[in-house]
Amino acid sequence: MTRIVTVGLAVVDFVFYVDEMPRRAEKYRARDAQIIGGGGAANAAVAVSRLGCDAVLAARLGDDQVGDMIVAGLEADGVDCALTHRYEGGRSSFSSVLIDHEGERQIVNFRDQALPADADWLIAALPEHFDAALADTRWPEGAAALMRAARERGVPGVLDAEAPILDAEAALRLASHLAFSAQGLRDWAGHDDLGAALDAVGRETGSFVCVTDGDRGVFWKQGQASGFESAYRIEAVDTLGAGDVWHGAFAVALGEGMAPEPAIRFANAVAAIKCTRSNGRAGYPARQEVEQFMKEAMTCS
Secondary structure (H helix, E strand, C coil): CCEEEEEECCEEEEEEECCCCCCCCCCCCCCEEEEEEECHHHHHHHHHHHCCCEEEEEEEEECCHHHHHHHHHHHHCCEECCCCEEECCCCCCEEEEEECCCCCEEEEEECCCCCCCCCHHHHHHCCCCCCEEEECCCCHHHHHHHHHHHHHHCCCEEEEECCCHHHHHHHHHHCCEEEEEHHHHHHHHCCCCHHHHHHHHHHHHCCEEEEECHHHCEEEEECCEEEEECCCCCCCCCCCCHHHHHHHHHHHHHHCCCCHHHHHHHHHHHHHHHHCCCCHHHHCCCHHHHHHHHHHHHHHC
């Protein structure tokens, strides 16, 4: 079975659906609520598992109730959390998310800045064999350690290049595949010309580079070659976590030996299906669904 190791953020979101955003210091009643697992690396790991692969997550958590919830949710979704480090006295990350009737979001996140950043324990604990690696930028030291290990093993190392990208500069230099969000690429470049920015980061790193830009598709560059893969046409219901799912699927495809272009098309399909559903991780598609979706899309094109 293809094994993907992901490193980065794992959180839990307490989501409240309200008629309007609170503006005064008083009590408000939610018309609905959900407790949803989140975090870039954690969401990607769930996507990997749902696609039929062995998903291993390395993350930093506290030894608290929130951490228990995070791990229990991930394990229920088939993610191996053996590399998730629980720090005594530490506090796990969580968010309060308010969503009004127009779909606007207000998010307040807590992240324990006292959690140790050192990744030496991770280097020693990584499995000898894995087929691809994926890191987000929320734990830069862990991202760099995993990208270095992927390079040493000769397997794809994908960096989910989200802002603040410069905090993860070491990982950016070590990754074989840099997958930027539009916001992440703007953060790296300091301007809004995504085409020029993609050319610049490709020349500077020598890596495969791409930028995901929502329903506008994915632009990529590798050496002198470049291209574009369009997004699938769908009626989007909920885009929350779509980027995380995309990165997980992209890592799976590369780990299975796909070239970058078909890997992007596969990841686009996985993310598109997720966007048609609003039930959090429960809406992440299985492999058979993705293959059927792609087959039907080809028939209709």
